[in-house]
Amino acid sequence: DGGITQSPKYLFRKEGQNVTLSCEQNLNHDAMYWYRQDPGQGLRLIYYSQIVNDFQKGDIAEGYSVSREKKESFPLTVTSAQKNPTAFYLCASSTTVGSDIQYFGAGTRLSVL
Amino acid sequence: KQEVTQIPAALSVPEGENLVLNCSFTDSAIYNLQWFRQDPGKGLTSLLLIQSSQREQTSGRLNASLDKSSGRSTLYIAASQPGDSATYLCAVLGRDDKIIFGKGTRLHILP
Numbered sequence: 001d002g003g004i005t006q007s008p009k010y011l012f013r014k015e016g017q018n019v020t021l022s023c024e025q026n027l028n029h030d031a032m033y034w035y036r037q038d039p040g041q042g043l044r045l046i047y048y049s050q051i052v053n054d055f056q057k058g059d060i061a062e063g064y065s066v067s068r069e070k071k072e073s074f075p076l077t078v079t080s081a082q083k084n085p086t087a088f089y090l091c092a093s094s095t096t097v098g099s100d101i102q103y104f105g106a107g108t109r110l111s112v113l
Numbered sequence: 114k115q116e117v118t119q120i121p122a123a124l125s126v127p128e129g130e131n132l133v134l135n136c137s138f139t140d141s142a143i144y145n146l147q148w149f150r151q152d153p154g155k156g157l158t159s160l161l162l163i164q165s166s167q168r169e170q171t172s173g174r175l176n177a178s179l180d181k182s183s184g185r186s187t188l189y190i191a192a193s194q195p196g197d198s199a200t201y202l203c204a205v206l207g208r209d210d211k212i213i214f215g216k217g218t219r220l221h222i223l224p
Contacts, residue, residue: 006156035214042117042202042214043157058211090156097210101147104156 003027006091006105013078013085014113021076021108023091031097032074036060037088037107046089049074050097078110086112115140115207119215126193127223134188134218136203141181144206148177148188151200151217160201161188193222 004025013019025032030051035043045058049068063082068074074093078085088109092102116139126132136146145164149157161170161177163186169178176189190197200217207213 004156033212040216042216043204044214045211088154092157101159101162102212103159104149106156107154109154 004091004093004103004105006089006108008108009106011108011110012113013110016080018077018079019085019110021078021089021091021110023074023076023105024072025074025093025103026072027093027103028071029093029095029103030071031094032068033092033094033102034058034064034066034074034076035090035092037090043090046076048097085110115143115205115211115213117203117205117213117215119201119203119218121218122216123219123221125221125223128193128195130193131189131191132193132220134190134201134203134220136186136188136215138184138186138205138213140207141184142208143181144208146177146179146186147204147206147212148175148186149202149204151202153200157202190220195222195224198222 007022033048034046037043044060047066049055065077090107091105094102118137147162148160151157163170163179174191179186198221200219202217204212204214
């Protein structure tokens with residue numbers, strides 16, 4: 001089945017630790033996105049990528065890093081610089097950045113130990 | 114800066130009723146507006162996409178309208194069912210290629 005797979009579903013981070021969230025898509029989409037969702041708030045864009053080897057900062061990129069070495073994969077690293085990492089993280093993709101529909105993964109819930 | 118507001122934040126209605134969810138945005142220069150459904154602890158499912166040149170879109174019991182000049186969209190759900198219980202999010206795609214989401218409306222359909 002075509003779609004977006006995020007893993008793991010639940011992730012725990014210790015103080016000072018970097019953790020990486022995986023996002024893989026087999027939809028042949030050029031554009032991929034990472035959002036953060038906090039209770040009572042809308043989704044906020046962390047990073048997005050229009051094409052392989054390219055990515056741009058979103059509204060809340062501080063404390064996060066990404067890479068886009070393959071079209072199918074857009075991993076998000078939550079670094080120790082992110083002081084409030086507890087949230088629900090959603091990955092999405094679309095054919096291009098712009099006027100197309102975004103397809104979302106099931107999400108990863110990150111908590112701090 | 115684009116702001117997207119959804120009112121009400123939560124809504125409970127008896128099964129079988131028709132209902133309307135509201136979404137407003139401050140900058141009318143948008144490419145499209147999208148309605149999503151999110152079940153607890155899950156990702157988002159796209160329901161309807163309205164391009165800026167369109168007035169409405171329909172899918173089954175769902176109808177979404179767009180009035181760009183007034184910065185408003187509504188999602189109409191006909192004959193509501195308990196399975197419709199979820200959080201409904203609207204999102205606008207602006208000319209800067211960024212999508213801005215509202216905070217959502219939590220809908221609970223009472224059996």
